[in-house]
Amino acid sequence: MQFLDEVRITVGAGNGGHGSVSFRREKFIPFGGPDGGDGGRGGDVYLVAQENLNTLIDFRYQRRYRAENGHGGAGRQMTGRAGKDLEIAVPVGTLVYDEDTRELLGDLRENQQRLLIAKGGRGGHGNLWYKTSVNRAPRQFEKGGLGEERNLRLELRLLADVGLLGLPNAGKSTFIRAVSAAKPKVASYPFTTLHPQLGVVRVGEHESFVLGDIPGLIPGAAEGAGLGTRFLRHLRRTRLLLHLVDIAPLEESDPAQSVTALAAELEAYSSELAGRPRWLIGNKADLLPLPEAAQRFQAICKELAWEGPAFLVSAATGAGCKEVTQAIWRALPEIPPAPEPSGDIDWYDEEGAAEESDWDEEDWGDTDWEDEEEE
Template sequence: MFIDKARIYVEAGNGGDGMSSFRREKFVEKGGPNGGNGGRGGNVILRADNSLNTLIDFRYKRKFIAKRGDNGGVSNMTGHRGEDVIIKVPLGTVVRDDETNIMIADLTEDGQEFVAAKGGRGGKGNACYATSTKRAPTFAEKGEPGTKGWLRLELKLLADVGLVGYPSVGKSSIISRVSAAKPEIAAYHFTTLTPVLGVVRLSEEQSFVLADIPGLIEGAAEGVGLGHDFLRHIERTKVLLHVVDVSGCEGRDPIEDFEKINHELEAYSARLARRKQLVVANKMDLPDSADNFVILKEYVEEKGYEIMPVSAATGEGLQELMWKAYEMARQYVAEPEEEIGVVEEGDPDSFEIIRGAEDADFEVKGKNIERLVAMTNFDNSEALYRFQLIWKRLKIEEALLEAGIQEGQTVRILDMVFNYQKSKWADRE
């Protein structure tokens, strides 16, 4: 089964906790702190693999969670790093942030990697906090939480040449004739429901990848039918072979079909509309095809397109068509694609005060304050004092007072809820 879209949850490992310990040896008085740092948490990494061609694996597994780092040890021993989680994806996979829809990675080369979730750093052991004035700190940091969130994966086929056109114009018959691909072929519309890739070998050294894109219909650019799903797969192609049923045996007008498909391409993407295009007049073996071809040829050449007559049923003209497509693909000059974006995080010291939270009177949200809460051991008085100093530096209490907080009201930061008591430095009189 061909699956070209998926939504997954990634969560990196938390860093290991730092150790609070002191050197204890016979005849060594006041050995000093020797608590080691925690190990970094494991990353979640997406890796492009050319042996894959679908995102079907994500239909059965959607959550990927890396291991946390080990805690630090005595004698300044750093904890082991958490094991990374490697997720293999097909070449051509685009990664988007689920919340903002920003493209954050485009994996097009075998072995290319993207860190989808970064492991948290290990907490510092108490040895890191020893100074000339404070020689015996008793506190250590907890590990930093790893990043996490939902991502959307979209597969765009990596093909040199794409076959486009209305359903039942003979695209599947063409690819089955010129490559080893074996798409389903029948005398009814929408036989092909998923893209099919085939390798066209013209000689030992000359070949290209041909994609049979399922038939487009009017309104595809607005998502009618499976329009967006199909159109996405021809965005990377270098050349489009626009297949037209020149026989008109089903009562269709070849010129009208040609114009409607081009309209859908332009409505979906201006870049796609500028792609090199070769018109393929198929079913030349049927009655009336020769007369219709003369009319169609005159029309498309006035529009600036080349046209070639073929018959997928007899194979006539297909070899010449493939050589022409190969030469056009070689002359392709790539246009700039969608740029990889960055999800803006803003000032890490900034924060937001939310009044009337679900289980507290006030909630404080912000990157650094949340990180500080997660990494502080509130059972240790020295760690609590350090937290209060940073709390003061960030001016969170001033913001809470401006928001109208009163003593005894509750404040939540992450999963911690505490009762507010005005500190000695908060008096603004």
């Protein structure tokens, strides 16, 4: 399935129906007077959050949406039928921005949450409305009002309590498979994860939290290297970050340096995000004898002068994973929620990214996973 987390669409509410010019004409009633009815209102446009959606891919193929126009009034004081409202389904976790003003219009965090995004035009008055004691046969009427139109930017941010952070091949996908029912693709080559994954971690019968796995980051991600900031934004709703590090990398790189490098990328992208609680998880302990693995992980923590919680695990065998999830569950009530989003975020002005404004182009931006293997 393709994954798309940012799109632009145009929505238009329905126009109001015109008022009617009509006169009552019946036998034996020579002065029936005006009886033109009002026009119906135009349909409104709503965005509705749906928990069964996890991507904005449907908007790739349809970019323009319009609600039904109101119907015109008629004789015998008949008001025109109102236009039907239009409801557009979006995933839970969608941020809605006005593309022209860059104003945050809404944050759809709950299932079935509705957001009125464009108001339909008012129906016009018929000539009955203009009848007065001195104007008994008015022929004027009012046209229906125009419905609102908006250019919108929709941005999907995953709703996860805990986010996984690490270099490619750090074992994030294996870890989320070990602690939840999520089944992301796992392979022994970089960038196996091409789009974010969510998993519900159950620590008791009625106790659970949501864990998010984003594609592996590399140095320079805050400036667009690799998968860049397109997926860093998915960490912005998380309350706690788990920084996974491979304690026995095949390329003989320094694990402590990799932790420092990714911490610098977080700081470059968002100082607020970098300041959130972050735990260190030493992964792939099964590749070494246990005493050697523990000794190596202690050396990494010492080199980093790590003061926060640190755990040694093997995501492949599940060793140590339960202890991590239990500790997270105990810590989450003490961690404040992520701050509310604002309009001050990335608008991707670089060439070929989201500032593309031609609505008739076949493709948008640079997010096209069409050729990737379905996960």
